[in-house]
Amino acid sequence: MSPQPAPGYDRSITTPVEPASLMTETSRKGEIRIEDVVKVYGSEAAGIRAVDKCTFDVPAGKITVVVGPSGCGKTTLLNAIAGFHSITSGTIYLDDELLCGTARPRADPGPDRIVVFQNGALFPWKTIIENVAFGPIVQGRMTRKQALDKARTMLAEAGLRNLESNYPGEISSGMRRRVEIARALMNDPKVLLLDEPYRALDSLTKSVMHEALLETFDKNQVTIFFITHDLEEAIFLGHRVVIMTTRPCRPKKVLTIDIPHPRDYSVLTAKRFREYLDETVEAVHEEALKAFAAGERER
Amino acid sequence: MMEPDGYAWWALQAVSSIKFWRGALAIMAFIMLWELASRAGLSRIPTPSAVAVTFNELMRDPSYWFSWYLSTQRVFTGFIAAMLLGIPLGLGMAVSRTFYGTVFPVFEVLRPIPPLAWVPASIIFWPTQELSIAFVTFLGAFYAVVINVIGGAQAIDMRYYQAARSMGSSSWDIFRRIILPGTLPSIIVGATVGIGIAWAVVVAAEMISGGGSAGSMGGAKGGGLGFFIWNSYVGGSYTQIVVGMISIGIAGYISSALLRKLGELVTPWLREQ
Numbered sequence: 001m002s003p004q005p006a007p008g009y010d011r012s013i014t015t016p017v018e019p020a021s022l023m024t025e026t027s028r029k030g031e032i033r034i035e036d037v038v039k040v041y042g043s044e045a046a047g048i049r050a051v052d053k054c055t056f057d058v059p060a061g062k063i064t065v066v067v068g069p070s071g072c073g074k075t076t077l078l079n080a081i082a083g084f085h086s087i088t089s090g091t092i093y094l095d096d097e098l099l100c101g102t103a104r105p106r107a108d109p110g111p112d113r114i115v116v117f118q119n120g121a122l123f124p125w126k127t128i129i130e131n132v133a134f135g136p137i138v139q140g141r142m143t144r145k146q147a148l149d150k151a152r153t154m155l156a157e158a159g160l161r162n163l164e165s166n167y168p169g170e171i172s173s174g175m176r177r178r179v180e181i182a183r184a185l186m187n188d189p190k191v192l193l194l195d196e197p198y199r200a201l202d203s204l205t206k207s208v209m210h211e212a213l214l215e216t217f218d219k220n221q222v223t224i225f226f227i228t229h230d231l232e233e234a235i236f237l238g239h240r241v242v243i244m245t246t247r248p249c250r251p252k253k254v255l256t257i258d259i260p261h262p263r264d265y266s267v268l269t270a271k272r273f274r275e276y277l278d279e280t281v282e283a284v285h286e287e288a289l290k291a292f293a294a295g296e297r298e299r
Numbered sequence: 300m301m302e303p304d305g306y307a308w309w310a311l312q313a314v315s316s317i318k319f320w321r322g323a324l325a326i327m328a329f330i331m332l333w334e335l336a337s338r339a340g341l342s343r344i345p346t347p348s349a350v351a352v353t354f355n356e357l358m359r360d361p362s363y364w365f366s367w368y369l370s371t372q373r374v375f376t377g378f379i380a381a382m383l384l385g386i387p388l389g390l391g392m393a394v395s396r397t398f399y400g401t402v403f404p405v406f407e408v409l410r411p412i413p414p415l416a417w418v419p420a421s422i423i424f425w426p427t428q429e430l431s432i433a434f435v436t437f438l439g440a441f442y443a444v445v446i447n448v449i450g451g452a453q454a455i456d457m458r459y460y461q462a463a464r465s466m467g468s469s470s471w472d473i474f475r476r477i478i479l480p481g482t483l484p485s486i487i488v489g490a491t492v493g494i495g496i497a498w499a500v501v502v503a504a505e506m507i508s509g510g511g512s513a514g515s516m517g518g519a520k521g522g523g524l525g526f527f528i529w530n531s532y533v534g535g536s537y538t539q540i541v542v543g544m545i546s547i548g549i550a551g552y553i554s555s556a557l558l559r560k561l562g563e564l565v566t567p568w569l570r571e572q
Contacts, residue, residue: 084461109464121458125480125568135466138476167568187466 029095030112030190030223032058032081037090039076044088050076052248054090058191058240063217063224065238067231067284069291073249074227078193081225082115083107094190111135114184115193119200120176122168128179129155129164135187147186154182158216174205178212185220194226198233207265210236218262231284235276236267243283246291253283345538353538354545369523370505371550373429374497377436381493385441386486389448394478406445414438414500418507432504432523439500440493447492451485452478484569487562491555498551501525524550 039051050073058064068074079085081092086105093099099107114135115121122131132151136142142150155161158178168176177197184192198206214237217224228234234241235257243253259272267273330347337346357363392399392406414435421431455478463477505525522530524547531539563570 082461082465109461111465111467114465115461117458117462119458121456121462123459123462123477123480125483125566134463134476138463138469138472139467169568183466 028188028190028222029060030058031060031093031095032191032223032225033091033093034058034077034081035091035093037077037080037092038088039073039080039085040088049248051087052250054250056242056251056254058223058225060095060190060223061221062239063226063237064240064242065226065228065234066242066244067228067234067280068244068249069246069284069288070229072244072246072287072291074244075195077249078115078195078225078227080107081191082113082193083109084115111139111187112190113193114187114189114191115195116177116180116184116197118196120168120173120180120197122176122180122183124168127165127167128160128171131168131179132183132186134183139187151182151186154186155179157219158182158212172205174201174209177201177209181213181216185216185222189222191223191225194224196227196229199228206233211264213237214261214263231277231280232268235273235280236263241276241280243280244287246287246294252287253280255280343537345541350538350541350545353536354542357539357542363527366522366524366527367546367550370498370501370525370547373432373436373501373505373523374494374550374554376433377438377501378440378490378494378497380433380437381440381444381497382490385444385489385493386448389445389489390452390478390482392445393449393452393482394474410442410446414496415503415507418504422508428508432501432508435504436497436501439496440490443493443496444486444489447485447489448482451482451488454485455481484562484566487558487566491558491562494554494558495551498547498554502528502547505529 034057035055037051037054038049040047040049042048054077066074066077076085080087080100081094083099083106087100088105089102091098091101092107094112098104122128123134126134129148129151132154133144133147136147136150137144141147152161152164155164158181160175160179160182163171163175163179168179171179180197181192198209201209210233213224224237226234226237235255238257239261241255241257242251243255244250245252255276257276259267259270259276333344334347336342337344388402392402417435417438418431421434422428425431425434459477459481460473463473468476501523502525505523506529509522509526524543527546528540528543531537531543
């Protein structure tokens with residue numbers, strides 16, 4: 001299935017180096033530096049090494065997609081950035097500020113880093129608009145009325161206006177993800193941490209979600225750290241794609257996807273896109289096989 | 300209220316009426332069988348027609364209604380106390396490991412003791428008989444409430460806490476905006492189960508303790524529905540026994556239905572999904 005790269009095709013784009021040209025200035029920052037991060041579950045000697053000597057950057061104002069087999073330890077990394085879990089050693093910085101390191105193994109969760117969860121975490125007992133308004137209210141940044149007004153604007157912008165007074169249980173899971181991203185953006189975060197947010201959706205809904213996410217990104221230029229095991233999704237969305245080894249998790253290959261934003265679904269059939277896929281499918285498949293074999297042994 | 304809405308509305312009407320008629324038919328069939336069985340001498344339980352006559356007489360007897368009043372008052376005194384104590388206790392055990400470790404063992408040792416086993420101790424311990432009966436009723440509802448609250452609070456998804464923390468919630472915000480609403484459905488389940496147990500317990504407590512001291516209206520038919528049944532038995536009025544039993548069934552049904560309705564009101568997000 002793998003066609004030869006077009007003549008004159010520049011293979012250097014797959015080198016794990018960030019070209020300076022991609023680092024444009026954005027109003028909100030959100031650069032994450034992950035350095036030598038190790039996470040061992042259980043005791044240092046006998047425990048499970050989920051992440052090992054993991055080092056890579058998440059550039060500010062870009063979409064970085066981390067790809068790896070299920071259970072490879074990428075969610076562990078995301079939880080460390082969010083402050084839900086500790087790390088064993090190494091350091092993680094957000095805009096040169098230490099989030100967590102050996103001396104402080106667990107970051108404080110905060111509104112500068114908002115997670116959108118795999119299965120969603122909209123509060124089922126709050127209406128859509130109350131969910132979206134939640135952050136600024138508990139932070140004391142806005143009065144209830146101000147927050148609801150802002151949430152209303154936000155939902156209208158995302159084309160979700162008519163859902164305001166519904167409960168999350170009453171709308172489709174695709175809609176729930178979009179509401180959740182709106183709720184995240186209400187906090188004015190530096191980074192959005194997305195943990196396989198579209199995993200449970202069918203592929204048609206997924207494609208709609210992807211375009212909505214890219215549209216949101218183009219409007220907000222918020223840094224996005226996106227986890228998936230779907231390579232096509234990764235290349236379609238990402239400025240940068242980090243392919244992870246299976247457990248213990250560390251970068252195997254870092255790609256810069258040189259397809260200009262804004263992107264739409266025609267990209268999927270573009271030659272460039274197929275070429276990136278050919279470049280990487282081997283690496284991902286290799287890790288998937290390893291993960292599969294490891295899974296069989298564990299049982 | 301449902302607006303008439305063409306086909307869907309008529310379909311709904313049809314379904315609900317089939318359900319209604321099926322239920323009504325079942326009850327009528329049950330009464331018929333009962334009537335036949337009693338007339339055929341298969342049991343010494345009085346026939347429904349005889350019971351209906353007695354029921355009709357009692358409806359005009361204030362002392363019968365006074366029994367309703369007394370039992371209801373006892374059930375609700377015990378039940379409300381169980382809610383007031385049980386909800387905070389359950390929530391406390393759910394949020395604090397230390398508190399859980401301290402209180403839960405005691406709770407688990409006391410829980411298997413049937414509320415009725417408390418009747419003698421309760422009569423000795425409490426100054427009035429009214430309080431003794433209410434206390435036993437309280438115990439019946441209390442365990443159901445506490446167990447459900449703990450279970451409900453512990454079942455709240457971790458992600459809700461994480462999301463709330465990320466967005467900058469204080470511990471108080473988390474309690475008020477996550478734990479409380481997250482536990483509410485289980486509180487309602489606990490309350491519905493609890494009030495059922497409370498009715499079961501109050502009747503037995505009244506039988507054992509002799510209906511309490513509030514007997515000015517009382518006589519044989521006052522003193523609570525449980526006492527009313529017992530007294531009818533002692534007096535040999537079998538139709539009254541059955542009336543008493545049916546009264547308790549109705550009382551329990553109304554209490555549960557009220558709580559369910561209340562529950563639907565306070566958990567609008569659980570409606571029709």
